[in-house]
Amino acid sequence: MTDCCVEYGCPRERNTKTKQQGTAFHNMFGAVVVGMGTAGSVRIRDMLAPLPGSTAEKFAVKGFVSRRSLETQQGVSQIPVEEALSREDIHVAFICTENASHEDNVRMFLQAGKHVCVEYPMTTNNKTAVELWDLAQEKGVILHEEHIELLTEDYNQLKREIEGKILQEGTLHFTGGPLKPGFGFPAFSGIARLTWLVDLFGKLSVTAATLEEDSAKSYSKMTVKLLTSENRPLTWIEERQPHLPRSKNIHFQFESCSLTQIPSVPRGKVGLFMQDLIHFSAKLVGQVIPDESQREKVRILHCLELADTIQQLCQS
């Protein structure tokens, strides 16, 4: 079982009751899933068995696209990418490939006038992310970037505990196994951790960043020094090596107390990808106020801009 299966629920473990594909709902959004890895399988699973009564019921999965030639997945057939781009009954694409090919896929589906939900990070550089948002606006479609790390129960408890406290300094140290090729520079593949810091402490700036690597041991450690807008220092470490346990360690020093552990809270009833699906579909049906979408966009672009700066500093 992979890390993802453990953390987010394996697609093979669920889905006993499935929705008939292409049912005669009005105003349904025909959807295609691009990239048939862990995330792509979860997207199909969730669209086939959406949370009853939620806007996630608005999706009708029409097929999946893969570079490999695959058999039917969970009852869904593979279709060529050209078909996915041109079919009028396909309105939405879920981009679930490895990070390096997000950009091209997102652009292609936006160009074709489809709404896009892309797994984080949208791109592996900031400039193209700005271009893609502009393209979505020009085409009048929704561009949504998944951020399930903001939806976990433990994160939300941590955020509640931090609220109102005055930070003096802090560290977020992530450890995990090595990534497969195509997931990009650590500042981008680890954008979920950076997003936590930005969501907790607001706009940040980068003061220093280094990357230690030992390819013989598949070891990498990125250390980033950040400052909050109140000039409080934060350190973000991304460390990967075979057999390193996947975990996040925190040490946040506030004026009143320190927090050294992420609260341990039971998982919620609704899966993280399902929550994201509901959020995306709510945007499609106009239930998310533009201010909220704008705040998300600003946060996403700020994180990608920081990731860009971090990469440049590490490579200079």
Ligand code: NAD
């Ligand atoms: P994955 O390694 O399972 O799949 C990535 C890509 O590799 C997919 O395009 C898939 O089709 C392809 N692939 C998988 N197995 C293959 C094989 N045997 N041969 C050839 N190609 C193969 O990665 P993933 O976990 O699904 O991640 C995809 C995206 O989702 C990434 O952008 C990631 O950051 C994001 N994401 C994943 C999770 C998660 O829990 N898995 C959580 C948040 C975000």
